[in-house]
Amino acid sequence: MIIILGAGGHAKVCAEALRSQRRGIVFEFRTTDFPIDERDEFVIGIGNLPVRRQIFDEYMRAGRTILSAIHLKTIIANDVELGDALQLMAGAIIQPGCKIGDNVIINTGASVDHDCTVGDHVHIAPGAVLCGEVTVGDMAFVGAGAIVPEGRKIPAYAFVPAGTIFK
Amino acid sequence: MIIILGAGGHAKVCAEALRSQRRGIVFEFRTTDFPIDERDEFVIGIGNLPVRRQIFDEYMRAGRTILSAIHLKTIIANDVELGDALQLMAGAIIQPGCKIGDNVIINTGASVDHDCTVGDHVHIAPGAVLCGEVTVGDMAFVGAGAIVPEGRKIPAYAFVPAGTIFK
Amino acid sequence: MIIILGAGGHAKVCAEALRSQRRGIVFEFRTTDFPIDERDEFVIGIGNLPVRRQIFDEYMRAGRTILSAIHLKTIIANDVELGDALQLMAGAIIQPGCKIGDNVIINTGASVDHDCTVGDHVHIAPGAVLCGEVTVGDMAFVGAGAIVPEGRKIPAYAFVPAGTIFK
Numbered sequence: 001m002i003i004i005l006g007a008g009g010h011a012k013v014c015a016e017a018l019r020s021q022r023r024g025i026v027f028e029f030r031t032t033d034f035p036i037d038e039r040d041e042f043v044i045g046i047g048n049l050p051v052r053r054q055i056f057d058e059y060m061r062a063g064r065t066i067l068s069a070i071h072l073k074t075i076i077a078n079d080v081e082l083g084d085a086l087q088l089m090a091g092a093i094i095q096p097g098c099k100i101g102d103n104v105i106i107n108t109g110a111s112v113d114h115d116c117t118v119g120d121h122v123h124i125a126p127g128a129v130l131c132g133e134v135t136v137g138d139m140a141f142v143g144a145g146a147i148v149p150e151g152r153k154i155p156a157y158a159f160v161p162a163g164t165i166f167k
Numbered sequence: 168m169i170i171i172l173g174a175g176g177h178a179k180v181c182a183e184a185l186r187s188q189r190r191g192i193v194f195e196f197r198t199t200d201f202p203i204d205e206r207d208e209f210v211i212g213i214g215n216l217p218v219r220r221q222i223f224d225e226y227m228r229a230g231r232t233i234l235s236a237i238h239l240k241t242i243i244a245n246d247v248e249l250g251d252a253l254q255l256m257a258g259a260i261i262q263p264g265c266k267i268g269d270n271v272i273i274n275t276g277a278s279v280d281h282d283c284t285v286g287d288h289v290h291i292a293p294g295a296v297l298c299g300e301v302t303v304g305d306m307a308f309v310g311a312g313a314i315v316p317e318g319r320k321i322p323a324y325a326f327v328p329a330g331t332i333f334k
Numbered sequence: 335m336i337i338i339l340g341a342g343g344h345a346k347v348c349a350e351a352l353r354s355q356r357r358g359i360v361f362e363f364r365t366t367d368f369p370i371d372e373r374d375e376f377v378i379g380i381g382n383l384p385v386r387r388q389i390f391d392e393y394m395r396a397g398r399t400i401l402s403a404i405h406l407k408t409i410i411a412n413d414v415e416l417g418d419a420l421q422l423m424a425g426a427i428i429q430p431g432c433k434i435g436d437n438v439i440i441n442t443g444a445s446v447d448h449d450c451t452v453g454d455h456v457h458i459a460p461g462a463v464l465c466g467e468v469t470v471g472d473m474a475f476v477g478a479g480a481i482v483p484e485g486r487k488i489p490a491y492a493f494v495p496a497g498t499i500f501k
Binding site for chain 3: 075077078091093095096097109111113114115127129131132133145147149150164165
């Protein structure tokens, strides 16, 4: 059994990603105040970045393993370096030469082109497009359908609003 | 044989969706003034929403079955509730917890995130992105590449222009 | 062995497209000043349009074959007419009735809807959306995430900026 921390929409999408890889998988959705037994595998099913980071740090310090939830129908190039506790949703694409940090969400249909570097605890929202050689700092949020042209550097903790073009 | 009502671009895309599921399938494109024999299966291959609705209502009242055209290369979560006479085109994604009404088009590469409710006779145009928990009223049109942020409610009969962010 | 002309990001993405179709394929990245032996198969792994065109013209005049790089995870309708030396990247979609010229790039996750005509040496950048019946002239560049509504005609040599709506 796999525990999904959280019970909202993001938790469901994580569950669907896991199910896409293994039909018949069994989940339990749990709120964060419920302690996780050491034998249980779990996924951080919460979208909020500070909360995600806190859970990640706490459990990593305790030497626990946090599962990634990677949908079967993602396209991830051969040489991409992937961090821990990732959430790569249906239709997400990662092109060659990318480096993706820990605890990152690349959401529904978002694409990350060649040679991007994505920091830790980043959320690339649905349909966002990162062109080649983009850098995204830790804890940044790139909104739904936002466009990031080639070579741009998004600072840590930045908030790129939905549907905008990052200058 | 399957009849596709209409002979324009949308009819072709419907035919392609059906063909993706079954190689060698045979079609006949027909204009709407040609009566459809009761033994024939058919698809509404017309993009115009009022016309689609009229055909849907007329044939449903007559107790006929209207086929859905769902491309093989769509990604539809396990628990999504799907209406009748749907047209889900190549690359479309529907995440968990969604409810999709009757006679809806979710066009090329459009994505509908978790817990959205899409009414009847809606057209989500190519590349549009609906974030989580969006509601779309009956007969609404969401233009190509439009972005609908989390939780927004699009009224019935609304027209969201291509490339805009729905506020 | 396949030679990829170029050694930048676009070359890597071409290599990944080829690898998706044939695991274990062997590449050599080469700069354009290095002559290509007549026995070698090659791909133009350079994004710059005038340079791409020059290489294409030179080698075609010499009677050479230039390979296409078409990612396995593209969706290309049954009846699409495809030119030579194409580069169709991961997640790209081409709907029925389209005609795609020579030496065209349709990049990551871009979609080209029914009955579009795309000229030679065109680059449709990542995430761009062409609606139905669009015409794109030779050497045009359609930027990342740009939206081209139904029936528009993009002139030859046009530059459509990233994230814009082509009027």
